[in-house]
Amino acid sequence: MNQRRVLVVEDEPTIAQSVAARLRGEGYLVDIAADGPSAVSAAAAYPPDIVVLDVMLPGFDGLEVCRRIQAERPVPVLMVTARGDETDMLIGLGVGADDYLTKPFSMRELAARVAVLLRRVDRAASTVVPRQLGPLRINAAERRVFLEESEVHLTPTEFDLLSSLASRPRAVHSREQLLSTVWGWSDAFASRTVDSHIKSLRRKIGAELIRTVHGVGYALEIPR
Structure with missing residues (x-):
């Protein structure tokens, strides 16, 4: 290597x-x-x-x-x-x-x-996620994301966060789960870290695609 x-x-x-x-x-x-x-x-x-x-x-x-x-x-x-x-x-x-x-x-x-x-x-590069999720297309091997036909520039953490949400579309992921999966942390105090990255991710892929479950966490809300 x-x-x-x-x-x-x-x-x-x-x-x-x-x-x-x-x-x-x-x-x-x-x-x-x-x-x-x-x-x-x-x-x-x-x-x-x-x-x-x-x-x-x-x-x-x-x-x-x-x-x-x-x-x-x-x-x-x-x-x-x-x-x-x-x-x-x-x-x-x-x-x-x-x-x-x-x-x-x-x-x-x-x-x-x-x-x-x-x-x-x-x-994250080896994680298998659905290739097409509504308007989103996620290429895990190349770590690239497309919204409709336009490529969206994500930071490594934003990509990992989106991939984690995309692993179970529409399911609610708690902040603690996301911290553990994406950051490798277990400190609930750091939940503001998740919120900050979610805010940035929403600006890039559209606020309507990430649903907030107040007091719990977030879900990738793909149109049916």
């Missing part, structure tokens, strides 16, 4: 080198960028399998880096922030981040989060 490539975007050299050393020790190829523009350039020159992305960066911030990278190709993003503000986390998830860590963090936890995100992408 080819080595996975990680792009570490961090402007503090000590942290960047520590993260890179730990991930190289886990068997990954690692590239480092210290500011927004060089991060976008590095992602284009050496497409990563996953990005570990600090929010506060010179040039332009991690949110803009995430937007630009995701506009080119969907790639898992683990966002790192020095602030524990929930608003920052939700904004990050809204622009395409898949998970987040708040500084200070342990290198062990960071490595575990990277491994979980990569496993999710691999698992």
Whole structure:
């Protein structure tokens, strides 16, 4: 199996080198960028399998880096922030981040989060979901989604979330189930993460296709 490539975007050299050393020790190829523009350039020159992305960066911030990278190709993003503000986390998830860590963090936890995100992408690629669901066509092998005849650009997490809902159309999936299946979490406190991604997914495929069951969760509502 080819080595996975990680792009570490961090402007503090000590942290960047520590993260890179730990991930190289886990068997990954690692590239480092210290500011927004060089991060976008590095992602284009050496497409990563996953990005570990600090929010506060010179040039332009991690949110803009995430937007630009995701506009080119969907790639898992683990966002790192020095602030524990929930608003920052939700904004990050809204622009395409898949998970987040708040500084200070342990290198062990960071490595575990990277491994979980990569496993999710691999698992979703091998998951069999219905090929045609009303106006939606989902190609699991290529991780592509079409609405009618137009391709919809989804982030890796949005694709995994849609695939999970599509595995049982019209059935209600609780937030806890979605957290466990898509994120690999079991923390009910993180249910806002699901809500944020559902909101983004609705903007892209149409609000009418995802039904909210208040107090429980969501269902993919395919026309009969």
